[in-house]
Amino acid sequence: MILTKVCRQTTVVLRRSSLFWPWHNTAKEATGSVLLTCKPMHTTVFPTRLFCLSATASSLVTLLVLSTARKADTPLYISHRHHSDSDSDSEAKREEPVIMQKPELSPKLKQTKEETVYGMLVADAVAMPVHWFYNPDDIKRHYGNWLTGYTAPNKKHPSSILNLSAVDGSGRGGGSSTPLIGNIILHDKVKFWKSSSTHYHQGMSAGDNTLNSVMALEMMKTMNRVDPDLTKPDREVRATVLEDYVKFMTTPGTHNDTYAESFHRSFFKDWVEENPRPTSADDLIEFAEKRSKAKLAASPDSQLAVIGSLVPAIPWILRSAHRSEAECAKCAVDFIRLTHPVASLVPFVDTYARLLHAVLNGNDLKTEVMRVLGNSDLGGPSKRQMVLQLQDEAHKYSKGSDQRLQVYQSATSMLGSACYIQGAMSSMLFLALEFHDDIHGGVLANANCGGENCHRGAALGALLGAATANKGEKTPAALRDNLHSMKGVAASVVQEMNQI
Numbered sequence: 001m002i003l004t005k006v007c008r009q010t011t012v013v014l015r016r017s018s019l020f021w022p023w024h025n026t027a028k029e030a031t032g033s034v035l036l037t038c039k040p041m042h043t044t045v046f047p048t049r050l051f052c053l054s055a056t057a058s059s060l061v062t063l064l065v066l067s068t069a070r071k072a073d074t075p076l077y078i079s080h081r082h083h084s085d086s087d088s089d090s091e092a093k094r095e096e097p098v099i100m101q102k103p104e105l106s107p108k109l110k111q112t113k114e115e116t117v118y119g120m121l122v123a124d125a126v127a128m129p130v131h132w133f134y135n136p137d138d139i140k141r142h143y144g145n146w147l148t149g150y151t152a153p154n155k156k157h158p159s160s161i162l163n164l165s166a167v168d169g170s171g172r173g174g175g176s177s178t179p180l181i182g183n184i185i186l187h188d189k190v191k192f193w194k195s196s197s198t199h200y201h202q203g204m205s206a207g208d209n210t211l212n213s214v215m216a217l218e219m220m221k222t223m224n225r226v227d228p229d230l231t232k233p234d235r236e237v238r239a240t241v242l243e244d245y246v247k248f249m250t251t252p253g254t255h256n257d258t259y260a261e262s263f264h265r266s267f268f269k270d271w272v273e274e275n276p277r278p279t280s281a282d283d284l285i286e287f288a289e290k291r292s293k294a295k296l297a298a299s300p301d302s303q304l305a306v307i308g309s310l311v312p313a314i315p316w317i318l319r320s321a322h323r324s325e326a327e328c329a330k331c332a333v334d335f336i337r338l339t340h341p342v343a344s345l346v347p348f349v350d351t352y353a354r355l356l357h358a359v360l361n362g363n364d365l366k367t368e369v370m371r372v373l374g375n376s377d378l379g380g381p382s383k384r385q386m387v388l389q390l391q392d393e394a395h396k397y398s399k400g401s402d403q404r405l406q407v408y409q410s411a412t413s414m415l416g417s418a419c420y421i422q423g424a425m426s427s428m429l430f431l432a433l434e435f436h437d438d439i440h441g442g443v444l445a446n447a448n449c450g451g452e453n454c455h456r457g458a459a460l461g462a463l464l465g466a467a468t469a470n471k472g473e474k475t476p477a478a479l480r481d482n483l484h485s486m487k488g489v490a491a492s493v494v495q496e497m498n499q500i
Helices: 055-071 107-130 137-143 190-194 211-226 234-250 262-272 281-297 307-319 325-339 343-360 365-372 381-394 402-415 421-434 439-448 453-470 487-497
Strands: 012-016 028-031 034-037 049-053
Touching: 107 137, 107 211, 107 307, 107 343, 107 439, 107 453, 107 487, 211 234, 211 307, 211 453, 211 487, 234 262, 234 281, 234 325, 262 281, 281 325, 307 325, 307 343, 307 421, 307 453, 325 343, 343 365, 343 421, 343 453, 365 421, 365 453, 381 402, 381 421, 402 421, 402 439, 421 439, 421 453, 439 453
Parallel strands: none
Antiparallel strands: 012 028, 012 049, 028 034
């Protein structure tokens, strides 16, 4: 970041690129007196748009400058609770089957796992109608006010580029004669990918969940069915999860979302090219491992290094919550390598798995977030100091006020409101720290900050749900009881999960 000029105006003008998500930012973003240059991921440049934030945000600019200046002379903290290749199998060698002894789960752990599931779902569902609203003021313009609960999405989206998303693979563009969308997955949704300004989740109802959270529930259903005693080898369970995933995604009518992230499209692009296409558990695990090995050795697909990867990691963390921290992290990483084969993503999935594992096992969320914020992958001590300063700025205003919300919105914008993992995870941790003891407030703030708030919200909600259970409380009834399409599925999944 380079200091380029001093802004003498009373408003802070953010030159926001319309490429954030699903595009990359190939432009520059001016935040008051600071010019942020985002590394371009591809060469296509699109027009940018301007919008203004309240002057409340202007005092935050100096925090960004100060925290950046400290990076040069502050040694980075390297977490000892961190993934390395020695912790996980390389793709070159086969995991040895290990039959585990049936564990005895405490009532407390069972309750914490339950609230983690509900936290994930409610945060995703609340954010769904304003998913990828990068100008938070659009929320009030399109819905009349800030969100206070579940709302059905409008048919139109103020900054949708769904019609520019690839229908035959990851990222943008493309357009083969036999696209994935409409033929292999999202069977009745292809028409919406061809219209401008279409909402990514058009047609869904208030309280519905987006595809990644639905996928996570489906994975838990599979785990409950094939390994109710938590004794089977992880690889065997991964194989069956992949088998059910392919059936779920390729069967019309299994869900009601319109959008599928790049990792889904990338997976099925490679899957359809197989002859014959693998459908059995054994064939799919072989396919996925071979594919992962090849992609990890090739140029990375930046569209896969996203916070959406943490959502399908949550079922594996829950499955291994009773095991050691290292075993739990390995279990999550080993699966995500199959769906999101990008090496740079591994440390973040590992870090999140260890964080959620700690809270599931009774550790204090605030303490654990403070530790994680010092992780070098997230920016080290300077990032933690920046988060604390942003939190101090927010606390100058009364709880629940528009002024405090504006600070939250500016903070998530500065830390990272798009999907890419480092920034999105930083924003998620900021919200987890701020709302460590207030799941209702955290879920609403996450939604009203806009940006990549569904997947950020699911990861945040899982943490807040676990922390809520640690206090002996439950997810607020107004949220839990008013989930829509997944309400019954969630109840069944949780009941079966905790029958052990």
